[in-house]
Amino acid sequence: MSRLIVISNRVSAPTGSHSGAQGGLAVALSAALREYRGIWFGWSGETTEQFTGHINLQRAHDITTATVDLEAQDVEEYYDGYANRTLWPLFHYRIDLAEYERGFAGGYQRVNQRFADTVRPLIEPDDVVWVQDYHLLPLGDELRKRGCANRIGFFLHIPWPPLRLLSTLPEAAQLVRTLFAYDVVGLHTEEWLESFRDFVVTELGGTVDGDVVSLDGRSIRAIACPIGIDAKEFAALSRSTRARLAFRQMRDSAVGRDMIVGVDRLDYSKGLEERFLGYERFLKEHPGERKEVFLLQIAPPSRGSVETYQKIRTGLEGLSGRINGAFADLDWVPIRYVNQGYPRDVLAGVYRAAKIGLVTPLRDGMNLVAKEYVAAQDPEDPGVLILSKFAGAAIQLKQAVIVNPYSAEEMSDAIITALKMPREERIERWRALMDNVEREDVIWWRQRFTDVLLNVPQAADAAAPAPVG
Template identity: 75%
Template sequence: MSRLIVISNRVSAPTGSTSGAQGGLAVAMAAALRANGGLWFGWSGEQTDQFTGHINFQRAHGVTTATVDLEEQDVQEYYDGYANRTLWPLFHYRIDLAEYEREFAGGYQRTNQRFADTVRPLIEPDDLVWIQDYHMFPLGAELRQRGCENRMGFFLHIPWPPRRLLGTLPGARALVESMFAYDLIGFHTEEWLESFCDYARQDMGAVIEDGVARLGDRSVELIACPIGIDAAAFADMSKSVNARLAYRRMRDSADGRDMIVGVDRLDYSKGLEERFLGYERFLIEHPEERKEVFLLQIAPPSRVSVESYQRIRQSLEGLSGRINGEYADVDWVPIRYVNQGYPRDQLAGIYRAAKIGLVTPLRDGMNLVAKEYVAAQDPADPGVLVLSRFAGAAEQMGDALLVNPYSAEEMADAICQALRMPRDERVRRWERLMAGVQERDVTWWADRFLAALRRAEVDA
């Protein structure tokens, strides 16, 4: 059997810990690498004064990782710059926040060339190569230039923007052309796949038939393949000692009130300002529910060196303070706003204690919090998932209460409906949601993509 070479911006080495701190992608990659052998290559997260290409190999729990350090300039231009100040906002439909700087684009290309130079000697002729996410769009083309003829797949974990939005990116055509170096490209949803096809067809003249895009002498297969979670493990985790302690802690602190929970990385794409305003509208329209409910928003900071992330933190602090100041009483505050992360086993207990899971991003490639919330519920008395229709997860999770996160009224109505939903309806909705989460779990995702990659025709 051929080995698997996974390449991503960051590498998450398996820890073997029972705390469940690893995310869904790390779980999937570790399982695939154990089954196929091979290694996981990427940036270590550390900086060096001069890039040497030195690789740090480690092996833990059946998985080999290979990481490199980057120079400070690489981090500023490739990661903080082009990846997170250009591509991230643009691909989440926020062209007002996208920064188009030549230095960013140059650093992005240079760093991908460095990745290619470093990982190429590690790739053997029969290996499958699987590259992850927007940090590494051009890596496949760089590897082809270095003589790599292997089957090579790419998976995008964020949305693909509509054609007109992508057209605002300088060098958009060259970026998309570079993706034709892959044999297979995966997206979470049909919508993101169709947006890619629209640009390739209309702006580049690609011919797309039967799930294959052809441009010149290159062809690439396209697949919609939504990622999942390790549903069985997460459900078990919700009954672990740490989860039960977190559940009890939340129920005790709730003091008989219903808890609404949101868990999101602190990011403008997650719709947190709109969520707070929708919750405030609920408090205004349903004064009888005040002091009977509270919102727990967990939002660990990220990308703290990027100005737009600093602004969203300041805005949320001001907004939560204003709402609490206006509606709180001596024995109740409407919003508990927490800027730190928690291990996944504790989160499982928090999810289980929540009457409502509020997952309302303005745009999201998938959003696994929605699936984790479902997996953590008590089957006899489950909570209700309120989900943005603009999250990739909405395509699979139609039994959630789907809302337009831009509409405070719609969000307020959904919160009210969820709080008053009879138990039998909650159970019916949860059973259908849970069946989908279990059927299309993270192993299904990885197996489906790798099976398609093994079948893909190689045009190298």
């Protein structure tokens, strides 16, 4: 492979340190790119009055980034609109929040075309192209139209919804057909993969033979490939100077109490309201434990320009205030609710200080916070991971305390179980979890996907179906 060309909606400029507050995907892609002389292409996050296709190239810490600015209308229709007000809620099973507007769909297609026009000259004949996530579903099709005969893979980092939900999207059939321009399509779990196959077969008349999915004379490989973290790096990060300072700060502020921690973007898919209600049930059912524990919820805002997210923040502020008002005492507050992000090394120290990691999304493609919490633990005295059964990570992390996040009673029971769990059991569970986090790490994820992609013969003609090996 000559180079790896990664294309995603946003590009995180590498910092060369571990202190940046990067998301899980950004960290994973940075780790993959460092192994190759490649390019990471995407939107800069900035706007321009008129789209020109000008590329800003930067090279730092073994990663080359190439970014473009978008027009304000592009951001409104493609990003705030179709990506985050149509696809995101729909793919997270929230059709009640999904907005279907033709203007959004038109902007989404336009930006994918602009991405294809701009990145195409950067792609050399031997490069392997890896497109990331729901923002760019049709990008492979647009690249093929521009003569790109390279091996092109696509990875979806969010769930794939069941057939009946996806069928509510007016452009669903057309959008799914564009995925057959790729050579390999990856999803995190067998559940998401089965939903994809079901739509292709039932709605489009395609066929499935093992990993090979065929439609209209074109065959692709569709695989389950769960993403991981750089487990060794994060474990080392938890022992860094800033992590140790954060650890001591949290332990000092806890004054002997056990800390429960949740770290999530402020998003309805993360189940924060249900988490607060489950914690409230715990406080009601176990009054003797009230002043022995507190919940630290870190929830940095996201997509503030979308009205739904503004409502989420307002609702959580009200709920946390009500719970604190009902249960707080002069020397104790049950919930510390923080609306800002923190660097990864600081979070590593916070995770290590927490008796419980509370990861309870209502629906999540994977959830790397769960894996980071495991990697940050002290092997001699680890905390307990409470994990939603609806997170993709639950398939791998079976030794966590698995809960239904819609049930406040289950959440309450899980919290008291974790608090009372003997040290020997905590170590046994953690060791099994850590084995998986280390074995199926980000390098394993990258190798599993690219090995499949590299085994697909490169098409001699971009318009011709690529043979499947």
